[in-house]
Amino acid sequence: MFKPKFNYTNKMVNNLVEIQSIKDFIINSPLILETEVSLRRDAVLKAAHHSTAIEGNPLRMDQVEAIFKTMEKTSQRKSDQEVLNYINVLKNLENYLVNGKIVEKTILNLHEGITHYTLDYTYLEGQYRIVPVHIINKEGETVFTPPPVNSIKKSIGDLVKWINNSEELNPVIASGILHYEFVRVHPFIDGNGRTGRVLTALYLHTRKFDMDRMFTLDEYYDKNREDYYSALNSVDQKTQDLTHWLDYFIEGFKHSLLKIKDQLLLISPEKSKENRVKLSEKNRKILEYIHLNGSITNSKVQNLLNISRQGAYKDLRYLMDENIIEQQGGSRSTYYVLKK
Numbered sequence: 001m002f003k004p005k006f007n008y009t010n011k012m013v014n015n016l017v018e019i020q021s022i023k024d025f026i027i028n029s030p031l032i033l034e035t036e037v038s039l040r041r042d043a044v045l046k047a048a049h050h051s052t053a054i055e056g057n058p059l060r061m062d063q064v065e066a067i068f069k070t071m072e073k074t075s076q077r078k079s080d081q082e083v084l085n086y087i088n089v090l091k092n093l094e095n096y097l098v099n100g101k102i103v104e105k106t107i108l109n110l111h112e113g114i115t116h117y118t119l120d121y122t123y124l125e126g127q128y129r130i131v132p133v134h135i136i137n138k139e140g141e142t143v144f145t146p147p148p149v150n151s152i153k154k155s156i157g158d159l160v161k162w163i164n165n166s167e168e169l170n171p172v173i174a175s176g177i178l179h180y181e182f183v184r185v186h187p188f189i190d191g192n193g194r195t196g197r198v199l200t201a202l203y204l205h206t207r208k209f210d211m212d213r214m215f216t217l218d219e220y221y222d223k224n225r226e227d228y229y230s231a232l233n234s235v236d237q238k239t240q241d242l243t244h245w246l247d248y249f250i251e252g253f254k255h256s257l258l259k260i261k262d263q264l265l266l267i268s269p270e271k272s273k274e275n276r277v278k279l280s281e282k283n284r285k286i287l288e289y290i291h292l293n294g295s296i297t298n299s300k301v302q303n304l305l306n307i308s309r310q311g312a313y314k315d316l317r318y319l320m321d322e323n324i325i326e327q328q329g330g331s332r333s334t335y336y337v338l339k340k
Contacts (some may be wrong), residue, residue, distance in 0.1 A: 002158040004177045006242040012173075015250045019172055022257045026211050029264045037291045039214040039260065040284065044068070048086040050222035051197050057082050074117055081117050086194060089113040093202050093213075094281065102163050102203060104156055107187075110199055115191040128152045129189040143233055146186035155185045163203065171207035175200050176249035180242055183232060197221075215260045220252040282307075282315050287338075290325065295335040 049064040057079050059067075067075075067083050075081045089096075089110060096106045096113075112126030119125060129152070135144040147155060159181055166174045182196040197218055204210040221228040231248035235241065279287070282305050289304060290296050296304075301312035316336055319325045326339045 002155075002162045002181065004162075004181070004242055005240055006173075006177075006246050009243065009247055012243075012247055012250055015254045016170060016172060019250070019254050019257060022254070022261050023209070023211060025261055026214070026257065026264060035264075036212070036214070036279075037284070037287050039263065040212065041068075041288060041291065043214055043216045044087060044090050047090055047197075047201070047216040047218045048083050050216070050218035051194050052079075052082045052086055054218070054222050054225060054228070055191075055193050059083055078118050082194075085114050085116050085118065086198070089198055090201070091285075093198070093205060096202060097206070100206070102160060102199070102206065104160055106202070107156060107160070107182075107195070107199060110202070111188050111191055111195045114194045114198065115188075119190055124189055128156075128187050131189070133186060133189065135186075144237075146184065152185060152187045156187055159185070167207075171204060171209040172250055172253050173246060174207070175204050175209075176246045176253075177242060178203050179249065180232065180235065180245050184235070211257070211260065215256050217252055217256050220256050224252075280315075283319060286315060286319065287324070290336065290338055295328075295337045297335045 045061065045065055045068055048068070049059065049061050052059070059079050064083050067080055068087055071087070072084065075084060096109050098105055108126040115125050128149070130149055132148065133146055134142045135146070137143045159178070163174075163178060166177075169177075179196055179200045182199055183192060186192050188195065200217070201210065201213075205213070227248065231245050234244040234248075285304055286296060286301055289300070298309060298312045298316065301307070301316060302309060305312065305315070307315075316325070316327075320327065320336075323339055325336045327334060327336055329335050
């Protein structure tokens with residue numbers, strides 16, 4: 001059974017207290033609807049850009065945004081496909097859970113989604129590696145050798161059991177442990193970093209600690225890549241003491257949340273209170289689509305949410321009743337836009 005080892009430091013405890021305070025501020029902050037949608041959209045864009053950039057993807061943020069707007073199913077360029085895959089996985093993150101939980105199939109499917117059409121051989125998508133690998137630094141030196149292939153399935157199984165029995169552990173610490181252990185096992189031939197980071201995001205979602213997906217940790221890692229890899233490599237392979245790594249991880253978590261708090265502090269409280277509406281995940285997807293494309297139709301909602309025509313109209317009706325969107329067009333060409 002996987003049993004992580006670490007010690008609480010003063011820095012760690014102080015940061016955890018501050019993170020909880022920032023989280024409470026964000027969750028209780030009355031948001032203007034457009035701002036909430038925009039923050040969630042920006043989080044997806046930043047995660048896709050920075051997480052793929054860490055592993056060498058050359059695309060700029062504006063190029064990532066262009067891919068986000070078109071969302072073609074496939075691309076001839078590997079760099080485009082990597083970003084497209086990451087966006088698709090993030091936008092459908094909940095679908096990877098099985099009965100609300102992370103299981104082994106979740107991890108395999110995440111990897112398949114992350115690496116779709118980007119590996120040398122498609123059969124490697126969602127399949128554990130069958131060859132040994134070594135982590136090499138810029139100087140060509142081996143800095144880490146992941147566990148042997150015959151231990152991967154058991155290690156992932158132990159990690160999954162731990163994930164589903166980690167409720168009593170602080171979710172930030174637990175997500176940091178998950179992040180490291182997945183990278184240590186290095187279960188796939190390629191795409192381990194991206195899969196590990198998106199798995200961490202999914203875990204935070206299951207613990208209701210993702211702030212409605214309005215922030216991402218990937219930007220912090222990308223802008224401090226040397227520190228990121230140094231913190232990962234700081235764990236002694238004999239003792240497996242995660243203390244230093246967790247200090248780094250929790251500091252990055254706080255830094256990422258503070259950026260969102262700073263943005264929210266710029267919003268007028270008077271204006272935002274008038275616009276605060278309880279939104280379901282389906283509502284958010286509809287509004288994000290309208291925000292990006294200008295309008296949406298009933299048939300598009302059906303495809304977007306995989307629901308019936310009646311179900312689509314019910315969700316659209318709710319948003320109209322809340323004075324968020326309005327209906328336009330004729331009976332055969334009805335579409336919906338944000339209400340001005």
